[in-house]
Amino acid sequence: xxxxxxxxxxxxxxxxxxxxxxxxxxxxxxxxxxxxxxxxxxxxxxxxxxxxxxxxxxxxxxxxxxxxxxxxxxxxxxxxxxxxxxxxxxxxxxxxxxxxxxxxxxxxxxxxxxxxxxxxxxxxxxxxxxxxxxxxxxxxxxxxxx
Numbered sequence: 001x002x003x004x005x006x007x008x009x010x011x012x013x014x015x016x017x018x019x020x021x022x023x024x025x026x027x028x029x030x031x032x033x034x035x036x037x038x039x040x041x042x043x044x045x046x047x048x049x050x051x052x053x054x055x056x057x058x059x060x061x062x063x064x065x066x067x068x069x070x071x072x073x074x075x076x077x078x079x080x081x082x083x084x085x086x087x088x089x090x091x092x093x094x095x096x097x098x099x100x101x102x103x104x105x106x107x108x109x110x111x112x113x114x115x116x117x118x119x120x121x122x123x124x125x126x127x128x129x130x131x132x133x134x135x136x137x138x139x140x141x142x143x144x145x146x
Contacts (some may be wrong), residue, residue: 002014002015002016012075015071015073016057016071017024017065017069018056018069018070020043020066021065022045023064024043024045025058028080029058029122030059031043031045031052031098045058047099051104056073057072057143058080074143082124082139083099093125094108095120095122095123096108106122106139121143122142123142
């Protein structure tokens with residue numbers, strides 16, 4: 001893991017290094033799949049129904065299959081791919097869940113006030129109203145994957 005040095009001008013972030021089992025896209029959720037090779041840890045796009053529980057964070061940049069790259073597991077991220085099915089209001093801080101789509105992404109689950117079971121991994125960090133379409137949208141988020 002890579003921990004950013006604490007400073008006043010840039011929010012704290014934590015990254016982990018993963019080996020990509022397939023092409024990983026920047027700003028999309030990454031899950032870990034356990035295999036018999038590479039110490040059992042391979043980073044894959046989180047795009048299937050069972051991937052939500054093994055999601056570790058958001059790919060910092062595109063990572064080619066077989067290559068190594070960074071996945072952000074904690075902290076503020078200025079851009080993640082979110083599918084906008086509804087509008088995000090000022091200071092709503094909606095909980096985002098991993099989508100089960102071909103290229104992965106996040107979608108709104110519930111507002112932060114409606115969360116009851118456990119702390120969410122991804123929270124929308126919207127400071128102004130955002131009118132969303134049904135296409136992918138680059139949205140600031142906060143990641144709590146540790």
